[in-house]
Amino acid sequence: MMVLIVEVKYFNDKLVDRSGSALYNISHCDGLFLCVTNDNDNDNYNNYRLVVWNPCNGQTRWIKPRNSYNFFDRYSLGYEKKENNSLRNHKVLRFMDNYNWCTEQGLRDFEIYSLNSDSWKVVHLNPDWYIESDQRGVSLKGDTFWFAREKFQRLGVMNDFLLCFDFTNDKFGPRLPLPFSSSHLDTVALSSVREDQLAVLFQRCGTSRVEIWISDKIEHDAVSWRNCFLAVDMMKPLTPFKLQSNAASFLVDEKKNVAVVLDKDNVYRPTRDVAYIIGKEGYLETVDLGGSTNEDCPPLVCSYVPSSVQIKQAGP
Template sequence: MISDLPRDMEEEVLSKLPMTSLRRARFTCKRWNNTLSKDWSFTRKYNGEAAKRKESQPIGKLDDAGVDIINVFHCQGLLLCVTKDGTRLIVWNPFTGQTRWIKPRDSYHRCDRYALGYEKKNNYPLKVLRFVDDYYRNLNRRVYKFEIFNLNSSSWKVVDFNPDWIIPYIYPGLSLKGNTYWFAENKVAPGKIGRVFLLCFNFTTESFGPRLRLPFRGRYGDTLTLSSVREEQLAVLFQECAPVYILKVWISSKVGPSAVSWNKVFLSVDMRPLIGFQFHCFAGSFFVDEKNNAVVVIDKTRGLPFTIRNMAYVLGENGYFKSVDLGDFAPMKCWPLVCSYVPSLVKF
């Protein structure tokens, strides 16, 4: 009987199936459906096997359904999308096509920040973090709101929290192992610049952890972005502002909600003779190719409107450099984003 298979053997068999067969296999028995749609550990195992087979599968388009997206947040094959008008929120699995609209507790705001993650117990429920820390002119004061939406219970929870730090809007978060990491700064007096550090939101404890050390000392105007390596480690890109333009990338050796340690510099490149400008703080998303000791940075060209293009810049050892035109004109206020995407069969 299928249901009599040991769990490890069951996962081993399922991990060998091609992606197109997994959808049908999910309905073979209830236990397999639970394994394929709810077990994040199996998802990681399957993604590893699929990568060995170099298997790929086309994904759908959300705009085919008439949904206009302005921002996305990625978490292990799932996307949390914010509509262009800033009033709607949707979770989308591009591989299976499943979508789910999330209604606000009261209303969404244009300055809201979001993250998608999951709890590491109780069947790994998906959760959405929504927070705003912004100055409201009509109220003449800053407003703090921290709320968590549980997709299992379809309910919002208000978190009473008044931090002594801020997460600047220019810094997007990064999901890793179900939690989310951000660059943050200490709150300081007007006109002064706070120290930059790393913060992690733990979706299991539903709280922010302590300040985490970065391998550099940044300042206002520097480019700072996060990426993940093999869904196991953090990578951080740091580029000094003019006139130096030195770009450096580090990869963590250990990372968790309460502690992080860093390896030595993975790559250091003087960008001044290569492109002559600094990657924008809104852009500069990147991914790391450990095997070839290279980094690919996504940004835009500089120039007049209607001439700006989305670009990929490949940086490697011994001065290796290559620029690739991605073939799209880039709207002035839109910035390209790259993330390490692998298909997921998780349902929500």
């Protein structure tokens, strides 16, 4: 397993990597990366491009839009499960559910691209939930899990939950419970463990306590949780301690009972990227990851398992 660390910049939902190239989004599944780029590094919708890339063998596959890509688009990469596990139909989910205050119009679009058929399929959906712009989906066993919230909070209703997009049946599953209840000011982030379990980081606003929970069993329509994996008060020797991003980036090492959380070095004038190493005994170490190109750029970390999977190419 390899660890990939990228510094990204949130600016109107845009991501920019260290080299300055216009990388708007990145996700991975099954050894493949899905990258959203903009050739001219501006917000012209016509310049958005989508590419699937296998860094292990260098293969790429550029994906043409059904109509056009949009500034508000969200993406995830997954695959349809077959009886023969070696035969996988990789797919891309593209969706947006926003309100444009300039035009006073709602923007809603859900569609799925199949690499096997080289075609888009429209999914008709009117969700009563939303996924915040800084939340990143996590791929597990070919499906993608998201942290989501109820659009209109109501008493007696689960207002924060997990959602899974099932790439085999091309639909979102039921709301899955979290081991805690959060508000929109709290930090909630997702990560994968051994590519078959989900880890959730939680920090309540106004506290220095960081909790990490790991699922016991998880499928697209059900989840159960173990006891809390880590619960650490980060107040000492870090005073104060509040993760900068409401969707932090982290990795878990179950064997060593530690977690690595990436963040900025300072709340008010951040200049460097850092990694906080925490264990069951509490805070262990801060590792300097180097200078930050922009104080608004949160570092992103993910585990990557190299794969020789071949990317099916589009026909002539």
